Amino acid sequence: MKFRLLSILLLVCWSLTAQAGEVEVRDAWVSLPPPGAEVVAAYMVVLNMEAQGHRLRRVSCDEASEAEFHAMRRHGNMMQMVHLEGVDLPAGERVVFAPGGMHIMLRGLRRTLKRGEDVHLHLFLEDGRRLDIAAPVRDMR
Amino acid sequence: MSALLSRLQVAGLVLILMGGVLVGPFCLYQRLMPSVPDALLGMGGDFTLQSAKGPVSLSDFRGKVVLLYFGYTHCPDACPMALGVMARALNMVSRPWRERVAGLFISVDPARDTPKLLRDYVRFFDRRIVGLTGAPQKLREVAHRWRADFSLPANPGDHYAVEHSTFIYLVNADGQVVSLFDERTAPEEMAMAMQRWLWRVQ
Numbered sequence: 369m370k371f372r373l374l375s376i377l378l379l380v381c382w383s384l385t386a387q388a389g390e391v392e393v394r395d396a397w398v399s400l401p402p403p404g405a406e407v408v409a410a411y412m413v414v415l416n417m418e419a420q421g422h423r424l425r426r427v428s429c430d431e432a433s434e435a436e437f438h439a440m441r442r443h444g445n446m447m448q449m450v451h452l453e454g455v456d457l458p459a460g461e462r463v464v465f466a467p468g469g470m471h472i473m474l475r476g477l478r479r480t481l482k483r484g485e486d487v488h489l490h491l492f493l494e495d496g497r498r499l500d501i502a503a504p505v506r507d508m509r
Numbered sequence: 510m511s512a513l514l515s516r517l518q519v520a521g522l523v524l525i526l527m528g529g530v531l532v533g534p535f536c537l538y539q540r541l542m543p544s545v546p547d548a549l550l551g552m553g554g555d556f557t558l559q560s561a562k563g564p565v566s567l568s569d570f571r572g573k574v575v576l577l578y579f580g581y582t583h584c585p586d587a588c589p590m591a592l593g594v595m596a597r598a599l600n601m602v603s604r605p606w607r608e609r610v611a612g613l614f615i616s617v618d619p620a621r622d623t624p625k626l627l628r629d630y631v632r633f634f635d636r637r638i639v640g641l642t643g644a645p646q647k648l649r650e651v652a653h654r655w656r657a658d659f660s661l662p663a664n665p666g667d668h669y670a671v672e673h674s675t676f677i678y679l680v681n682a683d684g685q686v687v688s689l690f691d692e693r694t695a696p697e698e699m700a701m702a703m704q705r706w707l708w709r710v711q
Contacts (some may be wrong), residue, residue: 398688399585402582402589402629402630402633403630403633404582404619404627405589407585409586409589440586443672445674447672449585449617449670467590468586468587468693469592497638508589509597
């Protein structure tokens with residue numbers, strides 16, 4: 369009897385940890401660049417559903433030669449773009465990349481982006497994991 | 510019953526009604542007609558900068574209500590946001606007034622933003638937006654009079670960012686700055702403010 373209860377408890381615990389244990393990216397998108405634009409921004413929401421914190425160390429993009437994490441900061445009455453070396457993902461929290469806040473800056477586009485097509489981003493976590501994301505190009509006019 | 514009302518009383522009533530007819534619209538007019546906040550008096554003024562089609566002055570837009578923004582094209586976040594909001598606001602102005610509104614995008618990064626590149630960039634947002642730039646000294650003068658700040662890096666490498674203020678100026682048909690918005694302002698609010706100044710032109 370005791371053994372059965374213990375095994376059920378263990379099973380429940382195991383299934384709970386298996387269901388958590390995920391860093392997920394949602395609603396990723398890239399803003400359709402105007403003609404002549406050499407830089408473009410990508411946005412997303414990162415959910416860390418694990419019990420421990422993580423950190424985004426690096427980002428790369430198949431369609432651009434360079435990709436960086438940026439934040440916008442107010443400096444007097446000016447807006448300043450700040451290059452971030454990494455982005456913390458606290459346990460159980462969502463980190464939002466949205467216009468006016470953080471973004472992924474893509475520079476050196478390898479081809480012209482069209483509305484609706486996917487841009488492929490790769491996020492590298494500090495623990496070595498890689499998240500591959502397809503971010504559709506959205507016309508924000 | 511009517512016999513009870515003396516001529517004097519009738520005359521009084523007529524006067525009160527007439528007063529209402531005259532004062533009512535006047536009060537409405539006062540409420541709807543916009544005014545310029547004191548803090549904005551003396552801000553801005555005419556300038557001449559370069560567009561892809563040659564020199565353009567703010568005074569060329571007399572009779573039009575204008576949205577004006579200082580930025581640069583190597584700006585992935587704030588500038589496209591601002592131009593997007595400006596374009597949406599220009600499109601919300603009621604139909605008869607659509608050609609009486611315009612946008613100006615002044616690049617403070619003339620080293621990279623040529624007038625031709627600016628034209629292609631701003632047209633993407635709306636054909637009524639004109640891209641302008643000029644010599645660094647000229648841009649500093651204009652920005653100073655418009656109380657806009659920008660700061661280019663001292664030793665720019667291949668890639669650099671420009672810090673800049675993010676005001677969207679509303680300029681009335683007389684060339685006067687009348688309101689300040691930014692890229693987070695709802696386009697509906699900007700369109701309504703433009704519409705109020707357009708009514709005043711008529």
